[in-house]
Amino acid sequence: MPGTVLLLAASPLGRGRLVDAAGVLPVLxxxxxxxxxxxxxxxxxxxADPLEPQAVLTRLRAAAAAPGPLTVYIAGQLHLDRKQHLPHLALARTTTATVRYTALPWHWIREExxxxxxADTGLIVDLHADAEAWGYVAGRGLDCGPGAAVYGRVAPAPGRRGVAEPAYMKAVATLLRSGHRPALPVLHEQALARIAESGAGRDLVLAVAGGAAPGLPFAHPAVRPGRPAARAATPPAPGQTPHAFAQGPAPLTRAPHAAAPVSPTAPPLTAPAPTAPPVTTPPLPTPLPQDPHTLIxxxxxGGRHGEADALAARLEADAVRAGGPAGDVALHWAEVRADLAMFAGDAVGSCRxxxxxxxxxxxAGQxxxxxxxxxxxxxxxxxxGRIEDTARARELGPALAQLRLRVPGRRQGALESIQRQLRQLQAAAQ
Known part of the structure; x- marks a missing residue:
């Protein structure tokens, strides 16, 4: 089965450039x-230096959905947006004032x-961070989720030294040009050894193999000349399950449990509640013989979409019984089922x-x-937007429009786009 490789190198084109990220692409x-x-x-x-975060998301989503092994190489720079103070990968048009709308949110990568x-997904990164993002990563780590083995480094901004170079990624590329790719942990150690004397002492070195959720901070000190790099400790925290995928997403900070206000002119939300099998569904064996992520x-x-959804549905049902439909684990499995519907080509089911x-x-108050x-x-x-049945699209459109009234998101004109498409659908039905 062929593999998939995504090479992403991005940094602002103007004065905000910290690193010449695209300079590594010819070597790769x-x-x-x-x-x-x-x-x-x-x-x-x-x-290379893409302009739109949505365009990057589309390519990333397609790569993540492809069968076979996936390796993603990312070189660039990190900034925090001013509203939520979350890390973003800067793109060509990003400025400090427009991070939220012109940069790629790092959590999009984790989600995809x-x-x-x-076991078959590798994320290799070489990132520079401005002062604010550096403080964030140094204190909290860089959450890439349990779905990929992650190797690389995050370096502070070069300061007055000018534009930095992605030295770690260039070392990786140079090693690979020999025609041999060692195991990722070995490749990582070899690349670190090559840049050890280049003033990388302050770098945060990311090294998390598959099968365990990273703790915080998700890093360890950079390798020193003549001294092997220490490995990040990644045992499950107390109370965590041994399977990273079974944990679901990290706990969210929730507002008091109250519904968000609804526009008085908006139609009632008609989206169905998350589906789950009846409570008579037999529970799954504990522990599972394999990580459920691997099974799904x-x-x-293998094209067995019904089998994948059935397993996710049983896990969702167990989570609903244990913590209710708004619990983190139940929501996680509901999201998995939404993605599984997408993989099966069921745009209606995925949208619902x-x-x-x-x-x-x-x-739940989020x-x-x-x-x-x-x-x-x-x-x-x-x-x-992928639903071909116009009747189904007309049915779901009002609920989506209502949600867009409350959750405008990062794409300007998203609500207007839905309303325009709904008018076209309604006109075609007359």
Whole structure:
């Protein structure tokens, strides 16, 4: 089965550039695709200084959905947005004032990889961070989720030394040009050794293999000359399950449990509640013989979409019984099922599921600009646009429009786009 490689190098084109990220692409592009991927054959997608975060998301989503091994190489710089103070990967048009709208939210990367297995998914990063983002990463780490094995570094801004270079990624590319790709942990150590004398002593070195959720901070000190790099400690925290995927997303900071206000002119939300099998569904064995993520991923790659959804539905039902439909784990499995519907080509089912997830999160008091809420509405919008049955699209459109009134998201004109499409659908039905 061929592998997939995504090469993403991005940094602002103006005075805010901290690193010449795209300068590493010619070196990476000189590496044979099978070596970049670690598979016999590979498809390579290259993004050099892209302009739009949605365009990057589309390519990332397609890469994450592809069967076979996936390796994502990212070189660039991190900033925090001014509203939520969350890390973003700067793109070509990003400025400090426009991070929220012109940069790629880092949690989008985590979300797109969450259905992957860390056994066949690698994320290799070389990032520079401005002062605010550096403080964030140094204190909290860089959450990439349990779906990928992550290796690389985050470096502070170069200061008055001018524009930095992605030295770690160039070392990785140079090593791979030999025609041999060692195991990622070995490749990582070799790259660190090559840059050890280049003043990388303050860097945060990311090294988390698959199968365990990273603790915070998700880093360890950089390697020193003549001294092997220490490995990040990643045992499950007390109370966590041994399977990273079974944990669900990290706990969210919730507002008091009250529904968000609804516009008096908006129609009632008609999105269904998350579906779950009846409580008579037999429980899953504990512990599962395998990580459920691996089982679901294998079923999807084998075209057994019904089997994948059935397993996710049973896990969702168990989570609903244990913590209610608004619990983090139940919502996690509801989101998994929404993605599984997308993989199965069921845009209607996926749109309905994402509408339901967004409704539950809002009813639980989550903020309209919370990343998980915005992501649910964005995905519902994306799937709605892929519905070919015009009657179904007309049916779901008003609920989506109501959600967009409350959750405008990061795309300017999203609500107007829905309203325009609804008018066209209604006109075609007359």
């Amino acid at each position: 592009a000189a590496v044979a695709p099978p070596v970049l991927s670690g598979a016999d054959t590979a498809n390579v997608v290259e993004l 990889l969450r259905l992957r297995s860390a 991923s294998a079923a999807v790659q 599921a994402w509408l339901a997830v967004a409704g539950v999160r809002l009813a 903020a309209v600009d919370a990343p998980a809420v915005e992501a649910a509405v964005d995905r519902a919008h994306h799937q709605w």
